[in-house]
Amino acid sequence: MDAGDLKxxxxxxxxxxxxxAAIVLNYVQSNVTTRIRQLEAQLQVPLFYRSNRGMIxxxxxxxxxxxxxxxxxxxxxxxxxxxxxxxxxxxxxxxSIETAASRFVTPLLAEYCACYPKVHYSLVxxxxxELNQKVIEHELHGAMVYGxxxxxxxxxxxxxxDEMVLIAKPGEDDISVLLRRPMLFFEVGCSHRTxxxxxxxxxxxxxxxxxxxxxxxxILHGVTAGLGVSLLPRSSVVQAASRGEVELVSLPDPYSRxxxxxxxxxxxxxxxxxxxxxxxxxxxxS
Numbered sequence: 430m431d432a433g434d435l436k437x438x439x440x441x442x443x444x445x446x447x448x449x450a451a452i453v454l455n456y457v458q459s460n461v462t463t464r465i466r467q468l469e470a471q472l473q474v475p476l477f478y479r480s481n482r483g484m485i486x487x488x489x490x491x492x493x494x495x496x497x498x499x500x501x502x503x504x505x506x507x508x509x510x511x512x513x514x515x516x517x518x519x520x521x522x523x524x525s526i527e528t529a530a531s532r533f534v535t536p537l538l539a540e541y542c543a544c545y546p547k548v549h550y551s552l553v554x555x556x557x558x559e560l561n562q563k564v565i566e567h568e569l570h571g572a573m574v575y576g577x578x579x580x581x582x583x584x585x586x587x588x589x590x591d592e593m594v595l596i597a598k599p600g601e602d603d604i605s606v607l608l609r610r611p612m613l614f615f616e617v618g619c620s621h622r623t624x625x626x627x628x629x630x631x632x633x634x635x636x637x638x639x640x641x642x643x644x645x646x647x648i649l650h651g652v653t654a655g656l657g658v659s660l661l662p663r664s665s666v667v668q669a670a671s672r673g674e675v676e677l678v679s680l681p682d683p684y685s686r687x688x689x690x691x692x693x694x695x696x697x698x699x700x701x702x703x704x705x706x707x708x709x710x711x712x713x714x715s
Contacts (some may be wrong), residue, residue, distance in 0.1 A: 430499070432462075434464060435501055437441065437461055439501060440461075440492065442486055445484055446484060447465070464547065482545070492522060498566060517701040518701070519548060519700060520548075520549050520550070521549070521550040521570055521700070521706065522569045523550060523553075524554070524571075524574075525554055526555070527615065530573075533689070534552065540709065550621050567629050570693060571692055574690065574692055576689065584692065593685050594660070594663045594679060595659075595679075596661055597658045597675065599653070599673055599676050604678050612643065612658060613657045614640070614650045615642065615643070628680060649675060651674060
């Protein structure tokens with residue numbers, strides 16, 4: 430078993446398909462199939478359940494994937510460490526909560542890429558818990574999340590403060606009525622829901638009718654259509670409010686407080702690409 434075997438195994442595990450993994454790796458499909466079979470024969474255990482729907486990891490495969498992720502990450506870091514005498518290079522996998530992606534991360538990456546054009550970055554969006562977990566598991570180098578975050582495996586740096594506001598259909602601003610409407614959120618369990626539940630309890634409202642919506646745009650359209658209300662950062666909805674698409678209703682302190690920060694793995698050597706990004710954010714923070 431070598432790094433090449435682990436890279437192929439990791440791709441099949443992530444893509445859930447030999448065909449998709451071959452495309453990602455730019456390999457011949459038969460070569461991927463053969464390498465997976467050889468790896469299973471060497472380990473004397475099946476790594477995947479095979480079906481018409483694709484490839485699903487067996488318990489042994491799940492265990493191996495954790496080691497494969499760590500080994501390949503270390504190999505990538507070892508390669509980048511040897512290049513630290515020059516400008517940052519390599520890959521930079523980032524994540525962000527959606528409300529920070531356009532307002533902060535996009536202009537940040539524009540500045541970053543202008544300074545370090547040899548770094549190849551990728552960006553995914555998700556919820557705070559999901560993104561934190563991906564950083565811990567080394568699927569991402571870092572992520573913009575709601576904070577503060579306290580975890581033994583994560584470094585956290587505050588980036589900016591925002592304000593949580595209640596958004597409703599234009600012309601509706603009676604908070605006592607609005608709080609009994611369905612709440613539209615990105616995901617059940619997201620930071621907004623916890624904050625909403627705490628606030629509702631102060632108003633004597635125990636039940637929270639949650640509707641899951643996938644993106645910021647769909648939430649805004651849902652609120653405009655009168656399907657419910659939502660709690661969102663002011664910075665992400667202020668333009669929609671200026672266009673008359675939604676009504677913004679302020680919340681009392683401390684329920685209006687919102688903090689956004691950046692997390693990255695603790696206790697390990699940071700790649701030059703990540704280190705350069707953290708340096709830029711440190712300047713912005715100050």
